[in-house]
Structure formats: C-alpha cells, structure tokens
Amino acid sequence: MPNVAVIGSQWGDEGKGKIVDWLSKKADVIVRFQGGHNAGHTLVVNNITYKLKLLPSGIIRKNKISIIGNGVVIDPWALLDEIKQIEKLGIKITKKNLYIAENATLILPLHKELDGIREDSKSTEKIGTTRRGIGPAYEDKVGRRGIRLMDLTSKKNLSNRIDMILFHHDSIRKGLGKDKINKKKLIKDLLKISPKILKYSQPVWKKIEQLKKKNKTILFEGAQGVLLDIDHGTYPFVTSSNTVVGAAYTGTGCGSNTIDYILGIVKAYTTRVGEGPFPTELRNKIGKIIGEKGNEFGTVTNRKRRCGWFDAVLVKQSCIVSGINGIALTKIDVLDQFKDLYVCIGYKLNGKKIDYLPAALTDQFKLKPIYKRLNGWLENTKGIKQWKNLPKNAKNYVNFIKKYCGVKISSISTSPRREDTILLKNPFKKI
Numbered sequence: 001m002p003n004v005a006v007i008g009s010q011w012g013d014e015g016k017g018k019i020v021d022w023l024s025k026k027a028d029v030i031v032r033f034q035g036g037h038n039a040g041h042t043l044v045v046n047n048i049t050y051k052l053k054l055l056p057s058g059i060i061r062k063n064k065i066s067i068i069g070n071g072v073v074i075d076p077w078a079l080l081d082e083i084k085q086i087e088k089l090g091i092k093i094t095k096k097n098l099y100i101a102e103n104a105t106l107i108l109p110l111h112k113e114l115d116g117i118r119e120d121s122k123s124t125e126k127i128g129t130t131r132r133g134i135g136p137a138y139e140d141k142v143g144r145r146g147i148r149l150m151d152l153t154s155k156k157n158l159s160n161r162i163d164m165i166l167f168h169h170d171s172i173r174k175g176l177g178k179d180k181i182n183k184k185k186l187i188k189d190l191l192k193i194s195p196k197i198l199k200y201s202q203p204v205w206k207k208i209e210q211l212k213k214k215n216k217t218i219l220f221e222g223a224q225g226v227l228l229d230i231d232h233g234t235y236p237f238v239t240s241s242n243t244v245v246g247a248a249y250t251g252t253g254c255g256s257n258t259i260d261y262i263l264g265i266v267k268a269y270t271t272r273v274g275e276g277p278f279p280t281e282l283r284n285k286i287g288k289i290i291g292e293k294g295n296e297f298g299t300v301t302n303r304k305r306r307c308g309w310f311d312a313v314l315v316k317q318s319c320i321v322s323g324i325n326g327i328a329l330t331k332i333d334v335l336d337q338f339k340d341l342y343v344c345i346g347y348k349l350n351g352k353k354i355d356y357l358p359a360a361l362t363d364q365f366k367l368k369p370i371y372k373r374l375n376g377w378l379e380n381t382k383g384i385k386q387w388k389n390l391p392k393n394a395k396n397y398v399n400f401i402k403k404y405c406g407v408k409i410s411s412i413s414t415s416p417r418r419e420d421t422i423l424l425k426n427p428f429k430k431i
C-alpha cells in the first residue's frame, strides 16, 4: 500500500485528528516529523477520549509502531507526562511500539521560560505562541547548541553541551534581568528522567528503512498547517518548523522516495489562533456563529479561534508548496445555515489585483479579499456519508474549491464522528 503524508493546509486545526485516526487504523507505522507539544488532537476510540500532543496517533492502537522523528522538538517532561496519562487509559507504551529519534532536539525549561518572557514583553511583537518553548528550542537546534536526546547518555558530554547552551542563554538572561540558569540542577533533573526516555531512543532513519523493506505502510502525521510554515507561512506569525511535506523527509531521514500520496486537510472555512494576518477574518456575527457551531477552541491552549470565509487563494498556494495530491475537506456541516457563502479568489493590494500571498507582512495585513459569492444550501448535511446525498449547492461549493485549487477532493467530513465521512478516494488505495 502507498505511504501517505497528512498535511494541514491552512493555519492548523483543520480537523486532522479525525482523518489521521481513520488512516492510522489502516497504517502499520505512524510518524510525527515536526513541531512538538504545541500540536494537539483528541481521538475518541471505543468511547474513550485520548488527548495526544507529542505521541503519534498510532499509539492508541494495538500492533502499530509510533515514531517521533528527529524534526520534532521534545519536552521530555511533557512527553513522560503524556505517556503516563495515556497509560492510565489502558494503553501500553514500550520500546516495541514507540521509537524516538536519538538525534531529536530537547525542549528545556529555559526555552519555555524564554517563550513566555517574549510573549509577555511589551517591547516585542506578540506572536501568540503556545508558550511551550517551541521557537527557542528550534533556534538552539539551528544555532548548533541544542541538547539532543543522545546527549543524555553521558554525564560528561551532557555537561559540555549544557555549557554551550548556557553560554548563550545566560547572556540573554542577563540582558533580561533574569538569574543565571542553575547548571547543576538542570543536569540533575535531566539525568533523573533520562533512563525513562532513552529506552525509546533509536536511529529512526534506519528503523524506517527496515520497515520499508518489510513493506509496512507508513503514515506521516503533520502538525500545524502550511500557513504556519517558517518559510512559506505568514512570517513572523508562524511556528518555528517547516510544516510542508518536505519536513517529513528531513524530520525522519526516510528518503525522498518514501511518500506516495500527500493528503492536505482543509477546513470548509478558515480559522487561526494567535496573532497575525487573516484576510478573510469575520469579526462579526457570522464569525461568531461559525466559531460556536464549529466548536473553534484550541485543543492545547483553549484559546478562541478566529474564524472567516474560505480563502481559496491560500489553500491553492498551500497545495502547490506542499505538493498536495488530494484534499480532505472537513466541517462542511458548519456552513449549513448560511444563505450566502463567500470564497476568496484573489486580493486587492494597493489598488492592484493579486492571486497569491505576498511575502511582506505589511502587505499581508493590507490585503482586501475579492470574493466569489456562492449559494448556501440551507439543509442539514450532518452525518451524510454519500456524495449523492449532499445538497446540490453543497456539491457546487466543493466542486468550486476543487476547480480553483486544482486538486481532487479525496473525502468530505460531515461531523466529528469518524463514520460521518464521504469517501471519494482512499489515499491508501493504489494511485
């Protein structure tokens, strides 16, 4: 069976959980490759609710291998806590069903603290991060002073690595009027938990190669969304990792011939959490209704999500930069009650028409959407499982998105329940 990557194609929160859950049932191996515990999704299986942040979705199913790749930043305390919570629900997590890349970078308490200081500071622009230390940890990784999982294997090596990182962070802290980091305590705290986490440590690239040779089906589970990508998103209002499909290769070492089908998850309208440009945002009653009906609250931070009309320009761009083969359209039922629906098909910028997201932030804030009005369907679509049962105007809406973005629709989700899905193309069926 082909290997599939699932990529959020807007600003995250597209409803990946439900799709990934469905796909992870069919896959043998489920891999996270970027982000950290800023991601979050809730899975309901056999009436039990599992809240996952760092652990791949496969972890809750028997006989699956879950992998956390080197592209993920791991807060070891948060991970051990998550493992504990999931084990309480009757799931066994061992070195046989969880592999963690030995070269994955760790998030330390100093990263979390710095993330919070920057967010609270009046002198810098607030990004609206999840305050989990994601950005500062990735900065240290790229700055070649990060602490990686394998560094926990030797006290001497760890001490040297900590000197490197503290040389940098203590200088910053001094400037911010904060105390120096207590090196002894940090080493002690890390060594205390190291056996609990090192037992999952593996050369993940090698494991994936072995699994490929055994013809195992692999599902790559992206976190966040393309518009939060560090290069292709609404920079600087983005996360600190690449969220496009390329990150699946670099974030695991699986080789560029591994992924056969890239599934983009796209919500039938648009949402974002945190700050940043959002051309089709509806700061009115319609936005409020969408938020309430779509239950648009963040899984990790419980923040209210901003809501707006479908932005086809952005989704088309996401499909191009992430090589998306098929769209899984989610939450179409949330639009049931609107007589008129608007889809953004271009922007006006300084009096000129453009059909893409300009890179300059100042321009992104100035964009005025050009809308195409489509008739709503004013019928209940909740629970519909077959294309033929969708109202005519709902079919028009879906077809419009397909045509504008130039990508086939692989499924349409009509409620949070896994079975309420119109399946048009099974990503795991031969392409």
Ligand code: IMP
Residues within 6 Å of the ligand: 011, 012, 013, 038, 039, 040, 127, 128, 129, 130, 131, 132, 133, 134, 135, 223, 224, 228, 237, 238, 239, 240, 273, 274, 275
């Ligand atoms: P960070 O990833 O915590 O640094 O946050 C940077 C930006 O990405 C903020 O706007 C967050 O709200 C957003 N973000 C991070 N993770 C997610 C996610 O899983 N879903 C939606 N937005 C996210």
